[in-house]
Amino acid sequence: MSAPQSSADFEARLRAIGDARYHDKHPFHKLLHGGGCTPDQVRAWVLNRYCYQSAIPRKDAALMARCDDPALRRAWRSRIEDHDGSEEKEGGIVRWFKLAEAVGLDPDYVASKKGALPASKFAVEAYVRFVAEKTMLEAIASSLTELFAPKIHKERIASLLEHYDFADDRALSYFRNRLTEAPKDVQFGLHYVLEHADTLEKQDAVAAALTFKTDVLWSQLDALYAAYVTPGHIPPGAWRPGEGLLKEAAA
Amino acid sequence: MSAPQSSADFEARLRAIGDARYHDKHPFHKLLHGGGCTPDQVRAWVLNRYCYQSAIPRKDAALMARCDDPALRRAWRSRIEDHDGSEEKEGGIVRWFKLAEAVGLDPDYVASKKGALPASKFAVEAYVRFVAEKTMLEAIASSLTELFAPKIHKERIASLLEHYDFADDRALSYFRNRLTEAPKDVQFGLHYVLEHADTLEKQDAVAAALTFKTDVLWSQLDALYAAYVTPGHIPPGAWRPGEGLLKEAAA
Numbered sequence: 493m494s495a496p497q498s499s500a501d502f503e504a505r506l507r508a509i510g511d512a513r514y515h516d517k518h519p520f521h522k523l524l525h526g527g528g529c530t531p532d533q534v535r536a537w538v539l540n541r542y543c544y545q546s547a548i549p550r551k552d553a554a555l556m557a558r559c560d561d562p563a564l565r566r567a568w569r570s571r572i573e574d575h576d577g578s579e580e581k582e583g584g585i586v587r588w589f590k591l592a593e594a595v596g597l598d599p600d601y602v603a604s605k606k607g608a609l610p611a612s613k614f615a616v617e618a619y620v621r622f623v624a625e626k627t628m629l630e631a632i633a634s635s636l637t638e639l640f641a642p643k644i645h646k647e648r649i650a651s652l653l654e655h656y657d658f659a660d661d662r663a664l665s666y667f668r669n670r671l672t673e674a675p676k677d678v679q680f681g682l683h684y685v686l687e688h689a690d691t692l693e694k695q696d697a698v699a700a701a702l703t704f705k706t707d708v709l710w711s712q713l714d715a716l717y718a719a720y721v722t723p724g725h726i727p728p729g730a731w732r733p734g735e736g737l738l739k740e741a742a743a
Numbered sequence: 744m745s746a747p748q749s750s751a752d753f754e755a756r757l758r759a760i761g762d763a764r765y766h767d768k769h770p771f772h773k774l775l776h777g778g779g780c781t782p783d784q785v786r787a788w789v790l791n792r793y794c795y796q797s798a799i800p801r802k803d804a805a806l807m808a809r810c811d812d813p814a815l816r817r818a819w820r821s822r823i824e825d826h827d828g829s830e831e832k833e834g835g836i837v838r839w840f841k842l843a844e845a846v847g848l849d850p851d852y853v854a855s856k857k858g859a860l861p862a863s864k865f866a867v868e869a870y871v872r873f874v875a876e877k878t879m880l881e882a883i884a885s886s887l888t889e890l891f892a893p894k895i896h897k898e899r900i901a902s903l904l905e906h907y908d909f910a911d912d913r914a915l916s917y918f919r920n921r922l923t924e925a926p927k928d929v930q931f932g933l934h935y936v937l938e939h940a941d942t943l944e945k946q947d948a949v950a951a952a953l954t955f956k957t958d959v960l961w962s963q964l965d966a967l968y969a970a971y972v973t974p975g976h977i978p979p980g981a982w983r984p985g986e987g988l989l990k991e992a993a994a
Contacts, residue, residue: 513979610958611965614865621872703980707861710978711966714862717976718969725968727961728764729954 494692502695503686506702510640513706516647520713520721525647527655532733534656535595536720538588539731540612542602544712545588547616549575554624555631567680574673584673587666594663596741607731611715619708626701629694633685633701637709638678645670745943753946754937757953761891764957767898771964771972776898778906783984785907786846787971789839790982791863793853795963796839798867800826805875806882818931825924835924838917845914847992858982862966870959877952880945884936884952888960889929896921 497505515521523529524537552571559565577583589599605613623631645667652659661668689695719726726732734742748756766772774780775788803822810816828834840850856864874882896918903910912919940946970977977983985993 517979519976609962610955611862611866611962614869614959614962615862617872618865618868621868706979708865711860711862711865714966714969714976714978715962718965718973722969722973725770725965727965728768728957 496690496692496695499686502689502698503682505695505699506636506682506685507639509699509702509706510637513703513710514637514640514644515706515709515713516640516644518710518713518717520717521644523721525651525655527651529656531595531658533716533720534658535597535733536716536731538592538595538597539602539736540608540712540716542588542592543605543608543612543616544709545575545585546603546605547620548584551620551623554620555628558624558631559628571677574669584666584669587669591663591666593738594658594660596658596737598736598738601736607729607736609715609719609727609730612712615708615711615715619705622701622704627697629685629688630697630701632681633689633698634705635681636678636685636698636702637705638674639682641674641678642671645674747941747943747946750937753940753949754933756946756950757887757933757936758890760950760953760957761888764954764961765888765891765895766957766960766964767891767895769961769964769968771968772895774968774972776902776906778902780907782846782909784967784971785909786848786984787967787982789843789846789848790853790987791859791963791967793839793843794856794859794863794867795870795960796826796836797854797856798871799835802871802874805871806879809875809882810879822928825920835917835920838920842914842917844989845909845911847909847988849987849989852987858980858987860966860970860978860981863963866959866962866966870956873952873955878948880936880939881948881952883932884940884949885956886932887929887936887949887953888956889925890933892925892929893922896925 496502520537524534529537549572552568552575556565556568556572559568573581573583575584577586589602592599592602601607619634622634626634649664649667652664685698689698719730747753771788775785780788800823803819803826807816807819807823810819824832824834826835828837840853843850843853852858870885873885877885900915900918903915936949940949970981
């Protein structure tokens with residue numbers, strides 16, 4: 493059996509996966525951040541990305557549902573609170589609805605997921621199943637795309653503010669909050685995998701889990717690009733420009 | 744509570760879903776059947792569609808795993824035999840490998856699913872989960888895309904023979920066999936849902952299950968089109984032309 497990589501080499505390997513495969517390299521991302529999206533392309537993104545947002549607390553509950561360690565459950569629980577909110581604090585999902593409103597979408601329509609691309613739903617549910625069915629180590633490892641998230645969120649705030657009229661503090665509050673939430677989460681996750689992946693086999697499994705997660709994110713942007721950037725390819729039943737709008741935006 | 748549709752109206756409703764959403768309306772399908780695919784686009788199709796082929800017996804086993812009726816299990820079992828084969832008869836999966844060889848792909852590479860698009864895998868696994876988790880009625884209803892399959896298989900044999908050098912009886916034996924297998928299966932499935940969907944609510948659930956299944960099929964062709972027809976959009980890690988070839992084809 494081969495020896496495990498050193499902690500530093502292993503962390504570098506994980507970061508290299510992000511450098512090669514994180515969805516900030518996707519053409520749709522570049523279009524969005526470069527200001528090249530039409531209002532309808534931004535709407536399609538907000539609408540479909542909601543599938544992901546809304547699945548995150550279920551994914552985290554799936555992880556906690558199979559975890560017999562109260563300390564780990566306690567550490568993980570804040571992720572659900574961050575998205576679902578509490579008495580004192582609105583959560584990420586409510587903030588995503590503010591973004592939806594800012595781009596003219598009816599939040600109830602977004603919440604229904606009626607117009608979401610099947611591919612968005614399939615990718616997101618694959619993530620929930622992965623966390624429910626793989627080892628705890630792989631389940632936690634799949635959250636490590638958060639290593640790369642603060643950079644994308646910081647850039648997103650700046651570039652949306654620069655390029656799009658709808659963007660203001662209220663619309664972008666989701667991303668602003670993730671700037672403080674994600675680093676706390678990722679420190680926990682990174683520490684966990686560095687400590688528990690104590691064989692090369694486990695390190696390989698962690699790398700594969702992170703790679704899987706980059707596929708989940710990438711394929712969502714692939715589907716968006718194919719449906720709403722390439723002309724003429726909106727699948728049957730998926731959102732079409734003009735649907736699901738707030739009265740003001742439709743007028 | 745509203746009355747259920749008549750059997751004839753309900754069957755017409757199901758057939759209309761196929762008319763509107765079955766994947767023979769997809770641009771990739773039209774490209775393939777019209778002879779417009781490059782050899783690499785045909786390979787990408789064979790490679791990715793294998794994810795679906797290989798999941799079908801798991802899907803059918805998932806259905807049988809939750810079925811307490813020996814007669815229904817017995818009727819359903821032939822589907823697994825059709826795909827996995829028996830002592831006397833090769834199955835659909837072996838026939839799919841013949842198609843893979845005919846287009847120059849190494850069957851071991853195809854079987855590994857290493858180069859398959861994540862979106863293909865996500866869609867197919869969504870189908871397996873659907874059958875494992877929904878009601879038995881919905882699980883059976885999701886197989887009803889077979890209502891529309893014989894037509895597509897018959898056309899496929901003719902159009903592949905007409906347009907592509909690789910096509911011969913050996914390469915196309917999968918489709919030839921499906922011409923006799925699918926009608927037997929679909930008669931059983933159609934009879935089952937017409938008999939068991941005895942309220943409007945259940946009929947709606949059947950229609951939704953069939954719609955879901957058309958999404959599973961459509962999104963696979965969406966992913967193929969986006970990755971291998973639209974230039975420059977192959978996702979990280981997915982098959983690239985030149986990979987996974989038989990020695991003869993690579994030479």
